[in-house]
Amino acid sequence: MEDFIYLLGKVEPLIRKRDTKMRRAISARQQLSVTLQFLATGESFRCLRFQHRIGRTTIMKTCEALYDVLKEDYLKGTVSDAGLFGQSDLRTAMDRDLLDVPCPEPLQDTIINMLYVFIGDKAFPLRTDLVKPYPYQNQDHGQQIFNYHLSRERCTVENAFGILANRCAFLTNVALEPDKVTTITLAALTIDNFLRDKASEAYLPPAYVDMEDENHRIILGAWRRDGELASVAASRAWNATTTAKEQRDQLKAYLLSPAGSVPWQENMI
Structure with missing residues (x-):
């Protein structure tokens, strides 16, 4: 009230x-x-x-x-075009380097400079400024580890849009x-x-959002039982550049190294 x-x-x-x-x-x-x-x-x-x-x-x-x-x-800073990424204002701004993204910085405990990137699912193009999972067929061990880490980050995005869709008139x-x-x-x-x-419990009651347990396993939030937001469909086939592939491979190698790995990741794949 x-x-x-x-x-x-x-x-x-x-x-x-x-x-x-x-x-x-x-x-x-x-x-x-x-x-x-x-x-x-x-x-x-x-x-x-x-x-x-x-x-x-x-x-x-x-x-x-x-x-x-x-x-x-x-609601500071908005994108007017709500279409797919390929036709969006966001992609235009990314193509023209208009987003004022921070300069590359070394990955923690390494001398490897890495660009700041957006993350997306398999429907999106692999770019130097947008990283997506490795294809799910015939994955090697490193690719499985990388996809696990990426999925943890994407979970935050899914919760944001999924809860909005469930709480408002978008289903x-x-x-x-x-x-x-x-x-x-x-x-x-x-x-x-x-x-x-406002941290309203009436709007976001306990266990409504995805959480991790003490073993770092994801506990799905109650919003997903109300109706999950549909994945964005690909509008066309995307071809990743060689540089973007090499960058993703660098991230994969980092997540397998002592500097970038976490103790529980082997139990997650």
Whole structure:
């Protein structure tokens, strides 16, 4: 309830309506409540209008208000294109070296300089700035170790997007125009980050997120039982460059070395 009151105080100046001679205005509290219900359930505008007498325009304006008042604190730096990586603004920026990525640094306890990289699953291209797993067929021992370490890192990403999809209206079809979907997505992202920052147990109860036990085995979070986010499908075949392959091999060798290995990794494959 405390978080709701905080949000209401932020958005009320933007969504408050005045009474007219014909009827009383819908309160800001009710507008926010119904909008949060929509973001959480994906319930149709028709049903919400029938239940609460609040239409699509009001909900969309409240979504815009939520994004406007929260974006500075809870959604700094955005990518406008939500398409696949190959057609995204992110890839364009990576191709043109526009992301201000930190300079290469030595891997811990070595003199091997390594680039900072993004990580992805098998659907993505292998690049010097984007690393993905080795193919799962006919893996040698080192490749299995590398893929294990990469999967631990990707788990963080899967939790972030999986929980967002389960908590907000992204496991159902959103039958709206693209610009309105963008508005809804931005509102949902800011609300998700806000509630995570507040460490709300109602939003993220214990055991909802993936964890590791004392033996470093992953315990799957409850969100995965609610419906796992589908993997991104490959839009076309990708050919990795020789340099990117060599870089991945360097990382593999590092993870097998005394400097980069961890005691439990042999038990994980």
